[in-house]
Amino acid sequence: MSFLAELRFVTSNDHKFREAESILKRFGVNISHARISYPEVRSDGVEEVALNSAQYLSKELGPSFFLEDTGLFVDALNGFPGAYSKWALEKIGLNGLLKLLEGEGNRNASFKAAIALFDGEVRVFTGEVKGSIALEASGASGFGYDPVFVPEGYGKPFAELGEETKSGLSHRRRALEEMVKFLKRK
């Protein structure tokens, strides 16, 4: 499948790139890193953000490329920080999120990833993992909210489970797998 050799992942986040690279390698898909910044629309939905950005970039870049938008949606905070997760982390940090949940009984949350692939037209693939927000941050692997997000059925946050385990079950893994299924059907 020669097209796979030219598949670019557009992201300015090195962690995301390495994670995606390692996941896709297992499926026999090689990617290259296109470190390009692009505008994002304001929207609560990661699908809409990814779709719009890919449509915008499709005019500048030829096929094939994909990009990704991820959000952590905390139930007790009406879905905060959602599609603004990266921004919120820069502003208030993990401590800010933990502070917002102090005294809160419901710590349910979900991680959602939306991947927009442009291969002549834009297609969106999504992945979700349910879980909860830990009482405190722990662990050193991964990035972003990994030290506080405990996936359902595990008793530890992503950052303690290690990259191998995270890559097997994460929202990103699920969305990437959907994309791979599509690419292999082509």
Add this chain to the structure above:
Amino acid sequence: MSFLAELRFVTSNDHKFREAESILKRFGVNISHARISYPEVRSDGVEEVALNSAQYLSKELGPSFFLEDTGLFVDALNGFPGAYSKWALEKIGLNGLLKLLEGEGNRNASFKAAIALFDGEVRVFTGEVKGSIALEASGASGFGYDPVFVPEGYGKPFAELGEETKSGLSHRRRALEEMVKFLKRK
């Protein structure tokens, strides 16, 4: 000045419209309400958000109209919630903001408004008011963060000072005044 009769304020926020209407009336400027939704770019800066939205709308609406973007920038939270103030309020509420500042000695904050006017080309006018975040919410006038924002030199939040006082000193008032100065020079 006949052009002033046709000046539209594009906003879906009735509070903002009424506030602007009452402020502009004192300057002899009448406005009409264009209740139109429009896309906003992701940006930390209210100027950039207003500018982009006005450029977008200028293709759909003729001159003359203006729109406004406002943000509350809290120093100890690295400028959170900033240009995402409305969104953050919907998600975490005033209580969320107060929770984030619990135990924080520095409660300094500023309100910034950016008005983008389209009269054939887009011009941006800004206004800022410095102040601090109260320990708890109080007062019933105004909207948004008014119950917790205490402007410098007053000992009470906007929502306790009343609309009259707020209209005399607010970030919105200052930005509108800059626009009026420009319109009257024309």
